[in-house]
Amino acid sequence: MKIAFIGLGHMGGGMAPNLVKAGHDVQAFDLSEEALAAAEQAGCNRAASAAEAVKDAEVVVTMLPAAKHVLDVYRSQVFGNAPESALLIDCSTIDVGSARTVAEEAQAKGYAMVDAPVSGGIAAAAGGTLAFMVGGSDEAFAEAQPILEPMAKAVIHAGEAGAGQAAKICNNMILGATMAVTCEAFVLAQKLGLDPKVFYDISSQASGQSWSMTSYCPVPGVGPKTPADNDYDGGFAAALMLKDLKLAMQAAEQAGVEVEMGEEAEEMYEAFVEKGGGSKDFSGIIKMIDGSWSE
Numbered sequence: 001m002k003i004a005f006i007g008l009g010h011m012g013g014g015m016a017p018n019l020v021k022a023g024h025d026v027q028a029f030d031l032s033e034e035a036l037a038a039a040e041q042a043g044c045n046r047a048a049s050a051a052e053a054v055k056d057a058e059v060v061v062t063m064l065p066a067a068k069h070v071l072d073v074y075r076s077q078v079f080g081n082a083p084e085s086a087l088l089i090d091c092s093t094i095d096v097g098s099a100r101t102v103a104e105e106a107q108a109k110g111y112a113m114v115d116a117p118v119s120g121g122i123a124a125a126a127g128g129t130l131a132f133m134v135g136g137s138d139e140a141f142a143e144a145q146p147i148l149e150p151m152a153k154a155v156i157h158a159g160e161a162g163a164g165q166a167a168k169i170c171n172n173m174i175l176g177a178t179m180a181v182t183c184e185a186f187v188l189a190q191k192l193g194l195d196p197k198v199f200y201d202i203s204s205q206a207s208g209q210s211w212s213m214t215s216y217c218p219v220p221g222v223g224p225k226t227p228a229d230n231d232y233d234g235g236f237a238a239a240l241m242l243k244d245l246k247l248a249m250q251a252a253e254q255a256g257v258e259v260e261m262g263e264e265a266e267e268m269y270e271a272f273v274e275k276g277g278g279s280k281d282f283s284g285i286i287k288m289i290d291g292s293w294s295e
């Protein structure tokens, strides 16, 4: 199929090549020349703009930082330039309200659209093992599923438009809080004289086990290779984690639900970002906790 892929950063840059490998013809666009050149190297075709990428597309996939980029790209580049028959799939993590707004605007212009945010880091994006949580009609989901499969280990229909984003922000509230407390536990364990590798081996097989501990360990040289082994570069930026926690807090307030642990995690990430850690991987918060962080 002819697929336009817009947003080739940490995540999109890994995902688009999996569509190429699955035999699709991928027209790629990103504002960053570096990201675009890497996608071209990986077999995508370079487009001069998002509007050019979506011309003649059967499917449009976007993987952008935040709601303002998603609303802007759909309103100014996709709507009216992509054929009305194109299926629109937004994989970015944004608030439920904006996801519903853009889906309604798409529908009013004759497009089928789903929100399909993902779970899994850059390794899962590159390896084609992301979990997609999809919001949209049954028909749009059925159309989106085979497109998403080459990039996925799971594609789950969460409900109507916006339901994928609701699942995603609740999931990431768990992730933010578990990463923060996992970092605290490693700092405390070391202060108590435990070797981090030994603590990892124990906790990964005990009840402290979580994805943050076992698959994305915040301590270098411990567990599988993670951004910790790269001085916390690459991966999932702390600023994006803060964005997701803010989305969760906003949703909790609107829904009238108290989420104290989530709020605590949000405050910790806010402090880390204020101290200049925003572009570091979110597991880098361990450096703020152990006092070794300096800009």
Ligand code: NAD
Residues within 6 Å of the ligand: 006, 007, 008, 009, 010, 011, 012, 029, 030, 031, 032, 035, 050, 063, 064, 065, 066, 069, 073, 091, 092, 093, 094, 118, 119, 120, 121, 122, 235, 236, 237, 240
């Ligand atoms: P990123 O900042 O690395 O990539 C976003 C890309 O979008 C950048 O390359 C940027 O140049 C491009 N872009 C911005 N505006 C554009 C425009 N108008 N036209 C074309 N390109 C534009 O971010 P990322 O880490 O790849 O994350 C993307 C989304 O996925 C975010 O919503 C994030 O919350 C979510 N997410 C990230 C991870 C992760 O581990 N990084 C995991 C799950 C979900």
